[in-house]
Amino acid sequence: MTSVTYHDVQFLEPAKTRNYLNVDYGALSWLLTKDHKRIGILYMFSISIMFILGGFFAMMMRLELLTPEGDLLTSDTYNKFFTLHGIIMIFFFLIPSIPAVLGNFILPIQLGAKDLAFPKINLLSWYLYMIGAFFGLLVIILGGVDTGWTFYTPFSTQYSNMHVLGTTFGAFIVGFSSILTGLNFIVTIHRMRAPGLTWFRLPLFVWAMYATSLVQLLATPVLAITLVMLMIERVVHVGIFDPALGGDPLLYQHMFWFYSHPAVYIMILPAMGVASEVVAAFTRKKIFGYKFVAFSSLAIAFLGFLVWAHHMFVAGISVYSAMIFSFLSYFVAVPSAIKVFNWTATLYKGSVSWQTPMLYILGFIGLFTMGGVTGLFLAALGLDVHVTDTYFVVAHFHYIMVGGAVMAYFAGIHYWWPKITGRMYPEWWARLSALLVFAGFNLTFFPQFILGYVGMPRRYHAYAPEFQVLNVMSTAGASILALGYALPLVYLLWSLRFGKKAGVNPWGAVGLEWTTNSPPPKDNFHETPVVTWEAYDYPAMLKAMGETQNV
């Protein structure tokens, strides 16, 4: 095996260098910042609060489900809690998580750019997010909403007496934040790559963010339209979705899932991007089948638009249209499988490190695989009739969203934390958290697959006694999971003050973000980098990076 003494290279890091954190001070310097890095931090702060809030509602649900009787919460409270859990986690945590935090911070640096293409629009996105979140939180204070995050009609327009309007308005606003972020990323990736950074030299995280941004830009407006129609029907009683007014409730489901299925890919594509970065960095190796992995992101983004009605196989669509949507759903499984196989194969003859980000990502690959293969069950029409709307579905999408997207978000946070803050977190505690999250997650959600197949419907406040054992396992797992998520909150904050100084490149990874100071200067680089290497080409890149720094 070859080895390069890259860590002997002394990077020049003048002690008094100004970075983006100490370039200016005060609340206004944050609230009016146009620096993509600071906006990334603002998002990180906001979505962390949302994650804690959504997690609280989840924990209360799991406690309620410890016993078959509905004894801890009333039915209405339980229904509000699962609704708020879904709305907060999807619209206010998962969708912005990796793009708005890590994408905002890392993407321009990976491109060798000084900022995103539209810094002011980037700030506007965060304000839109905050306004949307304000309405979301206001609704909680006013008494909650109980429609489920799906807002199905006619329940949401005629039968729910609660704050459907405020919630949908919040989701409507936050959608524009997502659209603008997508637009900003697309333009930045097209226009602001460093000299020599051709498309096929881009890190796979950039490819994944590009595919995500396309979906954000094209799908989110449909959600906005749908929610406006919903609000119009609720306020002025124009019959669009409500059959009593001459509308069609299935039209709502079509429109809702036309956005919300692609939204699944808004959440998982960035996670795949992080996985590719981390696997490359912690094997010190080119990702196996770079082009296959890059194009599979675009294939997922495209095919993701063609499968929405697989949420509606028992809803009342014709058997022939169900067949077409089932067929197309199997197509979208192919590019996901390509990625899993390529990540696994990258380990072969790699230099595999077991550091925290890699532990999270190895967990991610396993959990995403299980989420993916259980999707094959749900796409099989005759089997879906039995398992849809049961805990099988709940388990499936949590394996994708939590086992996939959240694990990858935590991996990304740990991987880029030294770059963002300039500090190292305590490795031992971080590895412990990765293990707790993995174990707790499986104990929480694996029993739910069985629970679903034996017939427990989702969104049940009370359930038949024979379902109890599996529910107790699930609740026990959720407690471990909560501990696993609480740990990073503590040690990451601790590291801000007490963590070791990270240096320019603590992982010995390659990529433009590892050539600049930690934390980076306000303009990211002291001079515009010139890229002469292929993505993840370790020998060439370390050599070039060393030379650059020695000049």
Place this chain on the structure above:
Amino acid sequence: MMLTDFPLFPEQASTMAKQVDALYIMLTVVTGAVSVLIFTMIFVLAIIYRRRPDNELAEEEEAPKALEIAWIVIPFIFFMATFVWGSWLYFELARVPDNALDIYATGKQWMWKFQHPSGQREINMLHVPVNRPIRVTMASEDVIHSLFFPYFRTKADVLPNRYRTLWFQATKTGRFHIFCAEYCGTLHSGMIGWVEVMEPTDYQKWLAGGTEGSLASQGEKLFEKYACATCHTNDATGRGPVLVGLFGKTVTLSDNRTVVADENYIRESILNPQEKIVKGFGPIMPTFQGQVNEEDLLKLLAYIKSLTPPPPSAPLSPQAGRGAGGEGPKG
């Protein structure tokens, strides 16, 4: 808690249950094996190629194209096989056997109401005979519900203002869960019941219990109450179309479209008669929207279905079969 409290499989209590379980088991075995293989690969590779010493670089290895092609093509073939199997099951679940016994169901926040052709009504309880296909025709009075029989491996969403059907054939007697599977508000988790599967003789005994007359005869009374017969006479002289023998026939409308007179057509023609006018008739029928509730609609439907033309030599019987039966797959 004992091991019996830990179910891995729901009971197989219908003809379809074994078939659905077969696909489930196949998928579990194959995807389970592939997942375990991937986990093992990850674990073994991550140990064999673990980093030592700290500054070690990887060997560069170009990916063989054949491998990439293999792991695209082989899963895809498996996916397509699963697709075909799943679709075949779905068609089986949609195709109602011809000799099915009709049951009518109404979903309402938060209860299930069932009506039998012989006139019995029950709430959150459904009595059916074993080994006989049962077709449930259903609609909702309010929001969307979903009628779910986990031990029969079937469910269907129940929509307001539209009839949908599902069918099952129970293979063992006993009590089995009925759940509402589509979130419908406060007591969604209380919208549950039992289906009691009985021996045919016990079912006959149960049917003999108190009733207000068959569903069709109750419908006939409503037909008189709403004075439908004023226009819908039994010969071609009335101001409305003849209803005898209508169900399942193709009807030509005033704009020359043709529709099949199925449950949804009859429902719409009662509630919103102006929508589809039969060719040769005027738009004179008043709407009954808001006047006839879901259960009465089902009674009227049962009555209209029962109106079959008398065979040349036999006397008219209100209980005669309902003519053209096969309505084909319905999603």
